[in-house]
Structures are given as C-alpha cells and as structure tokens.
Amino acid sequence: MPELTPSLPASAVPAPSRPGEALRWALFRALERLSDLRGNNTLGAFSLAPADARGPALWFYVTTIGELNAVAPMIEWLTAQRPDLRPVLITEHAHYREAYLARLPQAVVCISRGHSSDARRLARMLPPAMLALAEIPCLPSEAPCRFSYAFLREARRCGAATLMLNGWLYHYDPPARLDQLERRLLERDFLGAFDVLCVQDAETARALEARGAPRDRLQVTGNMKFDAMRRADWRVEQATRSPRLLGDLLATDRPVIVGGCVTELAEQHQVLGAFERLRRTHPRALLILAPRHPENLERMTALLAQLGEAGLVVARRSQLADGALAPQVQCLVLDTVGELRDFYAAASVAHVGVDHNVLEPLGLNKPLTIRGGWDTTYPSYPVYRLLRDRGVLHECDDEATMCDYWLAAIDHAPRIAEDLRRTEEALASMRGSVARHQAACAAWIRR
Template sequence: MPDAVIDTPPASVRRTGLGEALRWRMFRAMEQLSDWRGNNTQGVFSLSDPEARGPALWLYVTTIGELNAVAPMLEWLTAQRPDLRPVLITEHAHYREAYLARLPGAVVCLTRGHSGDARALAERLPPQLLALAEIPCLPSDAPCRFSYAFLREARRSGARTLLLNGWLYHYAPPARLDQIERRLLERDYLQALDVLCVQDANTAEHLARRGAPRARLQVTGNMKFDAMQRPGWQVSQARSPRLLGDLLASGRPTVVAGCVTELPEQRAVLGAFRRLLAQHPQALLILAPRHPENTERLQALLSLLQDEQLVAARRSELDDAPLPKQVQCLVLDTVGELRDFYAAAQVAHVGVDHNVLEPLGLGKPLTIQDGWNTTYPSYPVYRMLHDQGVLHTCTDEASLCAYWLAAVAQAPQIADDLRRTEEVLAAMRGSVARHQAACGAWVSAARG
C-alpha cells in the first residue's frame, strides 16, 4: 500500500455518529450486566500520582519490551509536547517501577479497561494526544486489553489519536464481553484513530478490510530496528550501576540468557553453562526468567539451579554492589533491568519468542533455539533476521556451549557473524523518521 497524504481536520471535529452512539449504548448495557454479575475489570483503577491533574498525553504500551521498542518515538512525542503530562496506561501493576524509571515524569494508570476507568482518567487527566504502541490494532487482539472506552473518551476530549508500529496477533477475544466489544465496535475503534502506522503492507491491507480508512494507513516499517541502537549508553544510566560496572570490569566470561521461560530451554541453558564451566571455572550465567512475579515458575527455576549444584543469587535480594565471586548464576528476577545487563555479556541467549534485538543492539553474539510462535510480536523481527541468515540457532546444549566458547575466545567466526548482522540491521532502520513524518501534523494540530 503506497504512503498516503493525510489531511488534518480542524481540532473541533471529534464527534461520533448516531450509529456509533447506539452501538456504544448497547455495549454499555452489556458491560453493566457484566458488572452486576461480577465483572473482574472493576475496582482496579489507580494512579501512581493520585493528585495529578491537567492536560495529558495518554500512552498505551503492552510490555517493558514494547516500551523499549517504541521509546525513540515516545521520547519525540514528549519532547514535542512538554506541556502534556505523560500517562502510561497498563493492566500490569508490576510494570509501574520500570515504566517510571523510563519516563520519570509520567503517571502510571492501572486499569483493566472498564469504561468507568476511562471516564475517571479523562476527568482528571484529559488527553490532547493518545498513542497506542504497538498493539492492539483491533479490540482484544492480544493477551492485553486496551478497551474502546479509552479511545472513545480520548476522542470526546478532542485528542489526536495515533497508532504506532502497528501489528496484528490474529487472536480471538478471550471473554464474552470482549467478543461483544469487537463485534459491535471494531469499525468504530479503527475509525477513531487519526493515523495508523503499521509495520507492513499485509497489516495495512487487513485493517483496511476491517474498516480502517485507507487514507489514514501508513506503512512505516518496524521501529524496533531503530530502538535497538544505544550509541550514548553508559553504565551510570543503569538501575544497578555498581553491580553492572563491576561485572564489566571483572572480565569474567559471562553469558546473559534473557526471557528463558520454559523448563526444557532452561535445562538446555544450564546444561550448556555446566559445559562452559568445565573450561572456564570463573564463568557467570545471568539468567532472566520471563515474568519473575510468577512465584511458581520462579521457584521451579531455583529448584533446578539447586539440583544442578550451582551457586545462585537473586538480584532482588542483593544490594547494588559487586557480585560475590562465588556466585555462578545471577537470577535476574527484577523487571526492566535485562536490557542493561546484556552489556555485561560475552555472549547472549534469548529465549524462544522474545526480543533478539536488545543484545544485538549492543553488538553481542547471540544464540537462540527453534520453535517460535508466529502470533507473537517478536516473530516479525525473528522471521526477517532468520531469513537473512544472521541468527545462530542451536538445537541442544552441546551446540550452545560450542558457540559460547567461540564467543568467549573471540573466534574469527564470531566477528564475521557480528559484521553480517550489522549490515542486515542497518538496511532495516528508518522507521522512526517515517513515523515522525506521518504523525507530525497531528501532534502539532493537538495544540489547537
């Protein structure tokens, strides 16, 4: 789909039609019935700053990884509109600290998407801009919930509405009320967005068929290839600068394994690390499980480390101080620190279905395993890099260890891999500039 020229209407034109109003009343009646039956989206609403008031920039970002992925665009938006208080909307309470570390001046709004929450937020922090990044492009299209109510309240407040880095999961709505919302309000949801920046032409065409105005669709590529660059990064910017700085200075052979969630892959990583220790007794494994707040999964990992007789420590139980030398495995059971700890790696491993660009952005050799899910947001990047032949897939612990040993030894193979990877990544950048060109008029119009 070719780039379109989007005309910006006057700021006062934000009304919905009679048909939308009727459909909204029907949905609200169903939501009220669900409330009477015990709707679990009620009673969650809270603000990190309960006293916050005034005009706002609403931001919906599904995870810490997605926040990092679209950070250059969010930083540009907040720089363009310093008069607006950023409000990060999330259903995940455990993201609050990491979100505020990334955007210290922001307010974090905790909600599960109830329309009453949308009204309450609009009364206290009325939006002039709303940005969705990068999902959901459709109601309940992902294992997260940004309800039409928030989009509708933004329009009622006169806000300009932007979709950034759009991509589709192709998930079915998980609950009956979500199914009703999509059936009744999908076209209204799409038509309430002023500009839809999507990753590829297939996504644009799919959304057009579902009701998105073609003139508002922009194919802007994947912003993650820009966000991975960290040219000005310094250890002092990390949340654990003393611990991380000591690791960087120590010279210990270090493997950082990020988002390794499933037990078989955890066993493969630990088995490979055991083999590495046989040749490098001072080696360190930094292992970051996905969702460390899941106590059952975390306890299973700690039991596995005990079975392997590895000396382990949990990051959450340590001060920001040099890591004791006897520790062989640091379990990174905090949220929002993994991206910085990749800096300490001689080699990185990324768990299946997660973000390979974070370690690549720091120039780290990387291993992965097979079995990636086509519906996950990490898949488009994985597929592109896999097709270009720059991801090193290992089938077992022996092949994992062999590549890690080559990385620790700085073998010529590793330098060749990194050079080819950088050439491929360089060719895929430029999405942030395309987003800014597509959204610039709407950001300026929001001042009206």
C-alpha cells in the same frame, strides 16, 4: 519502505463518528453493566501513581515494559513536542509501575483493565490532548492485553489526536464473552477512531483496511524496534538501577552469559546444560538468567529448584544491593523488572528465550544464540522472521552446539566477528521507522 498512502496534511481535522456509533456504544455499555452485576473482573482495578496527578495529558497505552522499550523513541519525541502535556502510561500490569517510572520519571502510571468507568475517570483527572497506542492491540481484545474502545472514545470526546504506533496483528480471538461482543459491535468504530494508523508492513495495512480502517489514514512505517533497540553508545551511567553491579561485571575478565526471557523448563535445562559444559573450560564463568515474569512464584520456585539440582551458587538480584557481585556466585537470577536490557551490555554472549526480543542484545552488538520453534502470533516474530530469513540468527537446539558457539564468542573467534558484521549490516538496512512515524504523526502534534 514505501508508505501505503501520502502523509496527512497539517490542516487535517478529525473524522466524524460512524453512523450509529452512539447506539452501538449504548448497547455495549448496557452489556458491560450487566457483566458488572455478574462480577466483571475488569471493574475496580483503577489506580494512579502519583495519585494526585491532574492536568492536560498525553496518554500512551503501553501494556508491558517490552512495548515501552519498543516505542521509546516516539514517546520521547512526542513528549518533547508537547512539554505542556503530562505523559500518562496506561497498563493493566501493576508490577511494571516501578520500571515505567524509572524509564520516564515525569510520567503518571495508570493501572486499568479497560473498564469504561476507568476511561471516564482518567479523562476527568488527566484529560488527553493526544493518545498513542503503542504497538498492540490493533483491534479490540486482539492480544493478551486489553485496551478497550472506551479509552479511544473518551480521547475523541476530549478532542485528542489519536495515533497508532508500530501496529501489528496478533490474530488472537477475544478471550471473554464481553470482549467478543465489544469486537463484534465496535471494531470498525475502534479503527475509525484513529487519526493515523502506523503499521509495520503492508500485510497488516491490508488486513486492517479490510476490517474497516480508513485507507487514507493507514501508513506503512516499518518496525520501530530496529531503531529503538540500537544502543551502540550505551554507558554504564545510563543503567537506572544497577550501575555499580554492571560496572563491576564490565571491568572483570569473567566470561558472562546472559540468558534473557528463558522461561520454559526445557529451554532452561538446555541453557544450564550448555553452561555446565562451558565451565569445564571457563570455571569462573557467570550465568545471568532472567526468567520471564519473575512475579510468577510457581515459575520462580521451579527455576530455583532446577538451579539447586545443577549445584550452582545462586544469587537473586532482588536480594542484593547495587555493588560488586561476590566472586563465588556462579548464577545471578535477574528476578527484577526492567533491568534485562542493561544487563545484556555485560554479556560476553547472550541467549534469548523463544518468542522474545532478540534486538536488545543485538542492538548492543552482542553475539547471540536462540532456539528454533517460534510462535507466529508473538510480537517478537516479525523481527525473528526478518533476521532468520537474512541468515543472521544462530539457532542452537542442543547443549553441545550452544556451548560451542558460546566458547567461540568468549574466545573472539573470527567467525563471531563476521556474524556480528553481517548482523549489523542487516539491522542497518531495516532502520528508519522512527523518522517515518514522525512524518506520519507530525500533522497531529498540535491540532
């Protein structure tokens, strides 16, 4: 995949702020203070784990475990290049803290909803020498998460190198009035504050350039997920939380269906219907069902009620020790955060819910089913579109066809082997983004 522009030279220096930036920032801060008086919900969310962390840092904005997994090779590479810097993972979701620290134990997790006071406080405690924005958002409040210009501005004030990784556009409108004002006032300053902007495709690069990104800092580097999700050498010892449970599943001859991020009730109903059909032939089959956002009590209650109506013997991962699963359990609900990608390794066949990450099971060479009807604004869509266009995704929109494909996978039908061969061929042709990211960012590692 060609670059839009040549890589930056090692002697590159940060560009100055755009004329009038200080005035625009002062105006935005006045508006933010006014919002504080009216009950700004971004205020008061700041926390650090561990709370006493101090020293020079490498800031990463990674709003969810999905973004962390997507850019993990670059996070690992950057932290290896700068072992003198403490990695700081910034997110607005406190429930990801445990999963983040399981993946990167030496990191500090910063919880913030993007208030400018949080950025100043973090810079005092852990001043950044580098900041990397992991995939989203490419514009202020352009995604269902909030990385504010304040963090970029503080990073620049500290002299940090600033990197955008795996950039892609959601095309969302800002959800709140203050977010709308931030984009209107500071969008060009936001884009101009990055030393290098690595984006997934030329379309994204053109869109960002039209909105004010400096052309000479844009790099088309492809989608890092094709590299990050490749796990052909996965071993059970790598599982951070359930090695004994996974080892037992891998050693058993039970057919295992792993349904990842199956959240909508209609899709859950289809998966359960297909599993009921499957059990007529394979009565010992196990369904591992991972709902999106298990912390959402309303959704979990609805799912458990649905499983009860299906008459399945259910266990919840959060209530089990790490050990062999009781043989009478027919459905394991994976109501934990950060474990799904390891549980795909135990799958005889996987199903990924609409709008979620198909590369996690495909990276483990697992047969896969999906439903159609994906949303073009989701970050999973570019991967879905590329693989759909290559004809390697198996869409099943009813219980019967889904069950038929699962049976073929369990019985090792020749067509499944051919599907996996064609899928790996397609995936291999799309890899290489990590190396392109490294080349684009190398000049800024030790500025």
